[in-house]
Amino acid sequence: MPDFSLTRRGLLATGGALLAAPAIAPAWAQEFPARPIRLVIPFPAGGPTDVYARFYAERMTRELGQTVVTENRGGAGGAIGAMEVARARPDGYTLLFGTASTHALYNLVTRQPQYDAAKDFQVVATLGGGPLCWLAHPSRPATLPAFMAAARSANPPLAYGSPGTGTLMHLATEILKRESGDVPLSHIPYRGAAPAMNDLVAGTLALAVNTLGAGLPLHQGGRARMLAVASNARAPQAPDVPTAAEALGRPGFTAVLWHAVFAPPGLPAPVLARLSAATNAALADAAFRASLNASGIEPAGPGTPEAAAAFIAAEADRYRPIVEAIRPELDA
Template sequence: MQANQRKPHRPGRIRATLTLIGLAATLCCTAYAQGGYPARPVSLVVGFAAGGSTDKLARLLAREMQEALGQQVVIENRPGAAGNIAAQYVAQAAPDGYTLFMATLSSQAINPWLYAKPGFDPLKSFEPVALVARYPLVVAVNPAMPTQTSAELLAYMRANPGKVFFSSAGSGSPGHLSGELVKSQAKVDMTHVAYKGGGPAMLAAMGGEVTLTIETIPAMIPHVKSGKLKGLAVTSGQRSAALPQLPTLSESGLAGFEVTSWAGVVAPAKTPPDALEKLQAAVGKALAVPRLKSAMEADGALPSYMPGKQFQVFTAAELKRWGEVVRSANVKAD
């Protein structure tokens, strides 16, 4: 055959190949659209170690979600950087509905202001599935402190400027920033001491290393009930059924004060809408199960179902609010 002689053109073979490609794509999309999701277990990634309040909530939720989805929901713990490591991992995962993130107040509304490069955008990197729960923080002091109420504690702070120290789970933690809000709104002077986790922060208050501590209610309940810490108030707008004897800070003289930590489920950006709808429905059904509601309320968590766009609007508002607090208090990451 001469060098410039071309092989015969075979339009039939090309058409057949294109037809097969098109058919394969159609079958794939049709299988997905006809309710194929979820066809395998779903991972729910938690940014904290096993045993913590976020992990416990995720496991309670996963148990009920898998009943609604018909597939196992597996908890995957990826602790570090106050949830940033897990958030970045999920943000970079395939947007197929099989990798979800247990987003929190810290990861979505506080960390983006503390870290120059968190590795994700709290709004653009994720699709909101649903808000799951909100829970207050507890203000507690060493039992030896003479103050019996938060109003007395505020008076003590005013009478002892520079002598009051409060502990939290770390710089930029919800407990730390709640304390900064108390300082600002009550116009009192107290010094923050950051510890590596809520456990050490509470132990510091028990041992008298600091005057008081502010931590989320699931972690505080056993210590307040045992008397190892003297609970004075909750930070939410209403009292908690888990510790009903504690008034709110708003009741105690800080009118309008309200802070709740929260957790919700998000998926990677561009996750298909039908997968998101099924996940939203599964979360809604899970939160309606009496045993889940009872378990959450025993830990002081308030079931707070808020799907899709509502959750996105809520997250954007929280991001703005806590950005202002971080800037005002000049908070830096540990």
């Protein structure tokens, strides 16, 4: 039987030196950046990816001395924006603010993918992101074990909502079901997280999964109850909420909607080094990290492009068993 547990992993492997620029490089690369940089966000405005991308763009503008302009290019689960960047000129002036969905899961869940997440991009850095959380309507049991116990005997089965089939939220909840003893929760895929949250608040949906930052206002306002957060430690913004590992007694159970920056393949080494160094400087800044934490985002630590690529490959490997297990649903 496949191992469905989410092993504890840091958001970013560290160590190793930054890519060194060659002693002799083209003048345009040495002067990078000489004009504004376009950061493509492959999802609509207002979501967790958009929030982090705008924080990142603002900070990188300061680090690079050139404006980093964000542009939302949503559609096809992030594939439209991703493909646009993959086909762009590899000069560092067009970047992608990708996610676990666009680069760890896309080639796993898509039968006819339109891009290769590993071959069609150069990884610049992983940035951390928002841990997932599960929220129930206030009329439901107050703890995750109690909710799962009620769901196990419910007739008809209780339903949970996710932002869509094949998303990280969907896959993580399917693992949660298995880690809870194969609880028969039925899945309702929505076109985004907001409609699911609306139905949860209205009481027509028993459970919903979202990021911590998106779920906090509902939990703090009493409109929904956060049952667990899939982070390594309890969130400072919601210290009353146990981690999923605590609630289930499953050490290491984590699930994070992480983000990463990508460029088209063939990016010159000096440009990659400049972008990596600027990102590391941003991630090391205490004020930047504090602003992210306040929004429910767990930033990664500084690292290298090589470590970032290895992290993304490992994330794909750990979600592969659950994708294979629910393949009929994904192909339906």
